[in-house]
Amino acid sequence: MDFFKSGLKTVLGAPEAGQQPSAGETVERLVNRVENSTLLEDRRDACRALKAMSRKYRVEVGAQGMGTLRQVLELDRADNETINYALDTLNNIMSPAQFEEEEENPNIPMNIGEQFTEMFIKDHNNIQLVLDLLDEYDFRVRLSAVQLLTSLLTNRSKDIQEIILVKPMGVSKMMDLLGDTREVIRNETLLLLIKLTKGNANIQKIVAFENAFDRLFEIVSSEGYSDGGIIVEDCLLLMLNLLKNNSSNIHFFKEGNYIQKMLPMFQTPDDAEDLGWSPQKVSNVHCMLQIVRTLVSPSNAVQIISSCQKIMKYAGLLDSLCNILMASGVPADILTETINTVGEVVRGEVNNQDFLGNVMAPSNPPRPAIVVLLMSMVNEKQPFSLRCAVLYCFQCYLYRNEMSQASLVQTLLPSSSDVSSLTSGQLLCGGLFSSDVLSNWFSAVALMHALTENAAQKEQLLRVLLATNIGSSPVSLLHQCTLLLQQSTKVQAKVALLMLLSQWMSYCPSAVSAFLKVPGGVGYLVNQTCSNEHDDNEYLLQGLSAFLLAICIHFNDDSVENYSKDSLKQLLLKRIGMETFSGKLSEVTKHESYNKAAKHPQLRVKAPGEILIDYEFCKLFKSLEGVLVESLTVKRENGVESLPESRASPSSGALEQYKSLIRQQDARLQELTQQLDGLLRQNTQLQSALNDSLASNSHLKDENTLLKAQVSAATPLNHQAPAPPSQDDAKAKEYEAKVQHLANEVAKLTNELSLAQEAKKTATEELEKLKKDQEDLLVLLVDQDAKLNEYKMRLISLGQTVDEPPSEEDLT
Known part of the structure; x- marks a missing residue:
């Protein structure tokens, strides 16, 4: 320390007796020495002193010396030692980390390095100066230049990336340093390039092609x-x-x-x-x-x-x-x-x-690697992340591969093969009915992937029978899953089973029939959908239950007498109501786990409790939601809800109601069209008046400014009392009054224009809505006519006399 102090005295000169210069004063004298000294040795010594102070007094050095240090990089290029001191000082000033020497000063901002970086890069030529120094072979200069660029990128990566991108050979200069035989420089260059290439596709391409x-x-x-x-x-x-x-x-x-x-x-x-x-x-x-x-x-x-x-x-x-x-x-x-x-x-x-x-695992006896992996997945003692990885790998193994899907289902069916060997299907069934809720979820989702886009395996899986109690008849896997759904008290297990059943029963009427035959299955779905529990996961369960119930209706082949498509629709309408049903269904896509799962096939959760929705189920839900809602949506006639199919009796009265409504909408349509035309004309007039007023206002302001300048120039500087208003003064005031009046007019016209545009927007929206309603009604009218003709032909074929419905001319 004494040596450092004596060195500073040599550079700065000894202070006057009894006075100790402050850090700011010391930095100021050093900066002046760098700027004004004619001897290179003096400038070099001053740069060395600034470097020594820059760790503890970076604010003072940065505030006073940044411009000077930049000048050193440009003018003292021939002296590597001075350049090295300047680079190291700049690097200390802009360092993203806090130095130990600064810990005693709590007033230094944490992001001071970033602030100095922002100041330094305002002039893009500063970056070019540092890039040019990469050409210097001197070890210290090249290393310091690399480290300075790394600090700059750490603080303001996007800004530096954009600057370097437009600098000639900027990236090439850095890439050349990877071939430097000095490992320290090569290694620092790797760190620099890692920061340089992060998140910038253009720079990534340049680096790759270098x-x-x-x-x-x-x-x-x-x-x-x-x-x-x-x-x-x-x-x-x-x-x-x-x-x-x-x-x-x-x-x-x-x-x-x-x-x-x-x-x-x-x-x-x-x-x-x-x-x-x-x-x-x-x-x-x-x-x-x-x-x-x-x-x-x-x-x-x-x-x-x-x-x-x-x-x-x-x-x-x-x-x-x-x-x-x-x-x-x-x-x-x-x-x-x-x-x-x-x-x-x-x-x-x-x-x-x-x-x-x-692939066979080196076990005794040897087992397929897939089986060994599934054993880990359904083993609750294995790490959670490992179990999730096995599920993802197994899903990938089944993805769009009908053979591997069929092989899995086949292991669940009776066969003549060696029953002593453990199969993937047996493992999944064991996990499905395990007391471990994660095994339930993993197994249900794995089975669901065996059925994805594979109608044949949905039919095959219906053949799977499970032995229950001794002496009792075996039950189907679907039957057992439905009973388990009704009995389970754990949210994750319920969600998993609802997803499995939804995948299984979609596009598979025979699976729907099998579900409808299970006692209590439909009642459970209706009760769950009607539930009023107020919890995010409960909302999800209600939505999934509504989804499965809609699948039971949409893919119903009417093979179960008590649960035909129409009877289930009536049940849904009376017990739930379409508005409530649609609201419950929409809760699924609002749930956080759905939105996370829909982004990537891999399950990405941090804790077991976060597991709920699977990616493939999101795809199924997204593809079916609109179809199911459309097939179940009720129409309104005279304010009464009715189902879209055969529940509305085909009569000429309904036809007349449609046509009457269309006539009313036509009249309203013409009224709105006339109103819109009037608003458009008013809008044009107001816009023209506003433009004229703005032009007059601008002209008067210019004249007023000119008059004021003339009055000011004519007024003597030594007037002790206010002079009486001159003619120019009166004229100026007159113009000011006119400007004020026109400003009020402009404000008034602007307000009127805004109101007119708002009215125009409202009228346009109502017009578009009416047009859409009319199109919908016309479609319904066509459908109604077709049904009338169909029923008429049926009656005629049965030998009945049919009165002709009133013609369109009669109704109009």
């Missing part, structure tokens, strides 16, 4: 792949930035054979279990799995996903992933992410799904 992937794989290889240090992780994080949500770079990665270059990352040596997994290896493999998932993410275009999946299989990457899946000693978080990754690599790709279906 051979980033080749350079990064070279570094990963030289560092030892997954067994390497944190530099491997940084390389993978940069790759992840370049690929995430960037279809252009994914295509480039795929076409450049880079998928094949990932394979060594997943090669697990035979002694891996003995050697263990270091924390860094876990991080490295986790990043690599994230890259694989980015390439085959369900949010990508289907063509990209499919081609990447094919390459991963033929390159042996899927095989390596399955080896990790079945290996022992794999850390839980890596195993969980590997399961998710395998799921997305096989999702919707039949060959990959078949490959996974044929």
Whole structure:
């Protein structure tokens, strides 16, 4: 410290006796020395002193010295040491972190670095100065320039990205530093590029086409792949930035054979279990799995996903992933992410799904990997995240694969195969009726995916019989699920069963019939829909019950005598009412879990209690909601609710009512059209008057300003008493009065115009509504005419005499 003080005395000169300069005064003298000294050594010493003070007194140094330090970067380029001091000082000033030296001063704002960054980048040439310094080979200058750019990006990433994007060779200069043989600079450049590429697709594309992937794989290889240090992780994080949500770079990665270059990352040596997994290896493999998932993410275009999946299989990457899946000693978080990754690599790709279906676990006796995974899913002792991952992987295995769906259902049907071996169907049935609510949910949803877009398996699953009590006849799986729904007291189990039954019974009349035959099934749905419980999850249950009840009506084939389509509609109308029914149904899409689930096929929850809705069910609900409401919506005739089908008797009286209503609406339509025409003319007149008034107002204001200027110029500066009003003064006041009057007129006209436009908008909306109503009535009229003709022909065919209904001319 004494040496530092003596150094400051040398630079600044000794203070007067008895006086100690403040930090601000010291900084001011140093800045003056940098600006005014003719000797390079003096400027260099002053820069070194400013750097020393910038950690503790960054506010003073930044406020007084930023412009001077920027000048040093421009004018003292030839002296690397001075440039290095200036860069380090700027980096300290704009550091996003707080220094230990600053902790004693509580008045320093937490975001002071960001504030100085905002000031520094107002002049974009400052960024260019720093970019140009990347060309300097001097170790300290190049390293300090990289670190300064990293700090700037940390503080104001979007602004810096946009500036660098338009700077010539800006990105190229940074990319060149990846080839620097000095590892410190290379490593700092990786951190810089990670921040630079985050969330900016244009920069990501430039970096990718600057051979980033080749350079990064070279570094990963030289560092030892997954067994390497944190530099491997940084390389993978940069790759992840370049690929995430960037279809252009994914295509480039795929076409450049880079998928094949990932394979060594997943090669697990035979002694891996003995050697263990270091924390860094876990991080490295986790990043690599994230890259694989980015390439085959369900949010990508289907063509990209499919081609990447094919390459991963033929390159042996899927095989390596399955080896990790079945290996022992794999850390839980890596195993969980590997399961998710395998799921997305096989999702919707039949060959990959078949490959996974044929993988055998090294157990005794050997079992299919799918069965081993499902055993983990229904085991409540397994980690929650692992169980969720298995469900997602199993869903991916079934996704759009009729063979794998059929295979699952087949394991539930009687067969001549070895009954001693545990099957996937048996595991799911066990989980479905388990005391563990999560097993209930996972199993129900897994079975639901076996029925998605597969009508044949819905019919097959109706054949599944379950043994209940000894001596009792077996009951169907659907029957048992319906009874379980009525008996369950847990919200998650009820939601899961309602989703399963909705998927099963939609587009499957025989499943609807089977449900309607279960005692109490319909009554439960009606009571649940009518429930008045006021809780978000209860609202969801009410909505799901309404949805399943609507499915029972819409897909009903009238094979159950007491629960025909029409009788169920009448029950719904009397017990629930259409308005209440529609409101309950809409509660499903309002629920938070529905909106979360609808965004991505993978279940993304943090705690077991958050599990409620599945992604595929969201798709089913979205596709059917409108159809069901439309088929059940009642019409109104004379204020009385009626059903849309045969309940309204076809009579000429109804026909006349429709036509009478149309005539009334025609008259109202003409009235509104005339009103609209009048408002349009008034609007045009008011707009013209307003424009004239505004022009006159502007002209008078200009004249008034000119007169005031003339009066002011003519008035003597040494008047001691107010002069009598001159002619110019009177004229000015006259113009002011006119301006004021016109301003009032303008305000009045503006108000009238606003009212006219509002009236025009209202009239237009009512006109459009009436037009739509008239179109609907005309459609109904056509339907009514068709029904009248149909009934007339039936009566004639039965030998009845039919009176002709009044013609349209008679009614008009």
